[in-house]
Amino acid sequence: MVSKVKSYATYGIKAVQVLVEVDLIRGLPGVSIVGLPDSAVKESKERVKSALINSGYPFPLKKVVINLAPADLKKEGTVYDLPLALGILASAGILRTESLDDYLIAGELGLGGELHPVKGVLSAALLVKELSLKGLLVPKANAEEALLIDGIDVIPLSNLKEAVDFLNGEIKIEPFKGSSVSSSTLNFSVDMADVVGQFHAKRALEIAAAGRHNVFMVGPPGSGKTMLARRLPTIMPPMTKEEIIETSQVYSVAGLTSQVPVLTRPFRAPHSTASDASIIGGGSVVKPGEVSLAHNGVLFMDEFPEFKRSVLEALRQPLEDKVVVVSRASGSYTFPADFLLVAASNPCPCGYYGFSDGKNYCRCSPVQVKRYRSKLSGPIMDRIDIKVSVPAVKPEDFKNSSSEPSSKIRERVMEAYEVQKRRFRGLKISFNGQMGRREIKKFCILTSEAEELLVSAVNSMGLSARSYDRILKLARTIADLELSEKIEESHVAEALSYRDV
Ligand SMILES: Nc1ncnc2c1ncn2[C@@H]1O[C@H](COP(=O)(O)OP(=O)(O)OP(=O)(O)O)[C@@H](O)[C@H]1O
Ligand SMILES: [Mg+2]
Structure with a gap:
């Protein structure tokens, strides 16, 4: 009898259904797997065999002929161990x-039949919903990530025997319940x-956060650049x-199960x-890169000039498109990569050029x-709106310092978010930092004094058309932080101060 077990494969962060078909035919005992399995999938037969025997089932x-359908999609990893074992038992009439x-079923088997976590369970949970299935059978360690998706049963399993007994109706396993997540937490240690x-x-940084403008900080060693970022x-x-x-889907397909769900904006510092x-992402087994792990958060690139030129070149695409597309013969993989870039650097190799402290x-x-x-220089710097110098703080300033807490600044940032939400309703962009020529023309209306200041700055500083646009975008965000409809002279003046370092 041919048995069919539903499982999944992930391409980028999207999961698609994979049907694991198992047939037992007459012939020399052995296992063959077809349907573009990679080496981890091929090795699966050894794990499955041991797991079955050690769990008390006959092999x-x-x-044993196994087909992973659709046969033209590449299958990677260890998710199919449990579906294979169950398929064999079903074909043998035991299950x-x-x-x-x-159910959609996934899990890596140990030789003793115990289940280990697999990648992409959160994306699989979305697929369960899309296919209107009842739920998901996964290793215990993966259960929590699937909780982010409402309305499906997530059955947490410790081993193969539990899966068999559950599907045979011999034991009951309550769907996993944890504190379901409705919004993000704001617990920061800094x-x-x-x-x-x-x-x-x-x-x-306030302006950067408010309008999603990329930032570049220059300063001497120990001035607090990393601390600020x-x-x-x-x-x-x-x-x-x-x-x-x-x-969370990005972390799930990257196999960073313990960090899922991601409830605070990520901060990545490669x-x-x-x-x-x-x-950027890629590799022989395609994985998301730091730009995607920073999705919806911050990518901090310290010692920016030390990064390889090829990395800086490759950053342009995600900065522009907010996604990374990795192409392979087996297909193309898309990962989201909408991050705020914070680059930092010393002014020169020794670190003190222009920042001497005596x-x-x-x-x-x-x-x-x-x-x-x-x-x-070059194209990457054109995509950074804010350049700011960070000189060292004088020792005497440490004595009587008082500083605004993050929560206060965040309130203003959130107000500016609301303004932008209204402005860009129905458009493809959501933030001032993403405006192109056309939006700049439409939304960056200057008062005549502001216009005058900008024109005289352009003439005296010899600004390029690119930096002219950057200043307008920044001025727009600065005005939004003050809830000002028009861009005033003071907004342009402040925007000009983030021009060069
Ligand atoms: N403005 C500041 N307020 C409080 N502490 C500070 C400040 N600036 C520096 N420090 C202290 O100095 C340490 C070094 O700062 P940080 O690592 O952020 O400097 P940096 O600018 O990134 O240096 P580098 O160029 O060497 O990377 C911090 O951990 C902090 O203890
Ligand atoms: Mg640093």
């Missing part, structure tokens, strides 16, 4: 088949109030349910030596400084 003395139709001084930089997620609005689901694939002076030659800075 059929027949030829009743009626209830198999109701706060903007921790940062002494740096009002200019903090204000720049780390606190950016704390002034961003809580994540919406959709954002939580989307970001090292400058990281490979293209680890930052004790430390720049020791670099002009050529060294020039070479270092040359890496900071």
Whole structure:
């Protein structure tokens, strides 16, 4: 008898149904798997055989033929262990088949029959809903991530025997219940109030968060750039349910099960030596990169000029499109990558060019400084609206410092979000930072004084058309933070201060 067990495969963050078909035919005992399995799937037969025997089931003395349909999609990983084992038992008449139709099933088997977590369960949960199935049978460790999707039964399993007994109706397993997630949490271990001084930089981050403008910070060693960047997620609005689901899906398919659900905006800080694939995504088994793990949050690139040129080049596409598309012979994989970029750098190799504090002076030659800075030009810098210098705080400022807490700043950011929501209703974009030429023309109306200031700045500073647009976008966000319809002179003046570093 041919048995059919429903499972899934993920492509990017999307799950599609895979039907595991098992047939037992006469012939030499053995197992063959067809339907584009990768090596992890091929190895599955050894695990399944041991797991079945060690769980007290006989292994059929027949030829076991397994097809993973649709046969033209590549299947990766270990999700099919449990479906295979159940399929074999169903074909052998040990497992009743009626209830198999109701569930999507996934799980990696240990040799003793115990179940280990697999990737992509959250995407699978969405698929269960899409297909109007009853629920999902998954390893216990994966149950919590599936909770993000309402209206489906998530059956948590410890081992193969439990799965068999449950499907045969011999035991009852209550669907997994935890505290279901309705919105994001705002529990941060850090706060903007921790940062002494740096009002200019903090204000720049407020504007960045409000209008989703990418930021570049330049300053000497130890001036607090990393500290500031780390606190950016704390002034961003809580994540919406959709954002939580989307970001969690990325972590789920990346196999970062313990971090799912992602309830606070991610902060990712890859090292400058990281490979293209680890930052952008890809690899032989396609995985999301740092840009996708930072989806709906912050990607912090410290020592920005030290990153490989190929990485900086490749960043342009996700910055522009908010998604990463990895193409392979087996198909293309799409991962979301809508992140706020915070880049940081020292001004020169020694770190003190233009930031001498009386004790430390720049020791670099002009050529060294020039070479270092040359890496900071080009197309990638065109996509960064805010440039801010972060000088070291003087010791005396540490004495009587008082700083606004993140919650206060976040309130203003959220008000600016509302303004933008109304402005961009029905359009493809949601934030000022995403405006193109046409939107800038339509939404960035200047008062005549503001216009005058901008024109004189353009003439005296020799601004390019690109930087002109950037200033308008920034001025729009600054005006929004004040709930001002029109862009006034003071807004343009402030926007001009984030021009060059
Ligand atoms: N403004 C500040 N308020 C409070 N602490 C600060 C401030 N600036 C620096 N510090 C202290 O100095 C440490 C170093 O700061 P941080 O790592 O953020 O500097 P950085 O600018 O990233 O340096 P680098 O260029 O070496 O990466 C912080 O952990 C913090 O303890
Ligand atoms: Mg740092």
